[in-house]
Amino acid sequence: MPLSHSSSLITPCLWFDNEGEEAAKFYTSIFPDSEIGHVSRYTEAGQDQHHQPAGKVLTVNFTLSGTRFLALNGGSPDPKPGSDLNFKFTEAISFQIDCKDQDEVDYYWTRLLEGGGKEARCGWLKDRFGLSWQVVPVQLKEYLGGKGDGQGGKRAMERMMGMGKLDIEGLREAYEGTG
Incomplete structure (x- = not known):
């Protein structure tokens, strides 16, 4: 049986190269009842995988008109030929x-x-x-x-x-x- 939640169970995650925080600020400036919540940052842990400097913004939780969103700065990997990885x-x-x-x-x-x-x-x-x-x-x-x-x-x-x-x-x- 699913757990009951006081807020929405589903949160859209928007994948950005590096602009997640900028986008969250832009969107929250447009819509009423909007705010930026928790901002997490990359650490040294996993750096061999994510290749991001410690301290760089990783995720931004934000709300637009009462709907929760997550912005993820995941970078834009260079896909191998034949790969379906293209995060746009x-x-x-x-x-x-x-x-x-x-x-x-x-x-x-x-x-x-x-x-x-x-x-x-x-x-x-x-x-x-x-x-x-x-x-x-x-x-x-x-x-x-x-x-x-x-x-x-x-x-x-x-x-x-x-x-x-x-x-x-x-x-x-x-x-x-x-x-």
């Missing part, structure tokens, strides 16, 4: 931010792009660390659901596919067939 973020994993209005969409979109992030399509972006985010208005579920004339969802999807940052008014107009 891909779009296969992303974090979705449910935004109540356009002001929130604009805020998170702008903040996460600071310092060299890259815009993508359909409300997706990559921050300067290469982590993918979906900045999504909560209204999107309704608009893509296509109730009403039965074509609203199709129109909203077509409009969304042409957007970078999502525009709630544009999605609503497409959904309602008024724009």
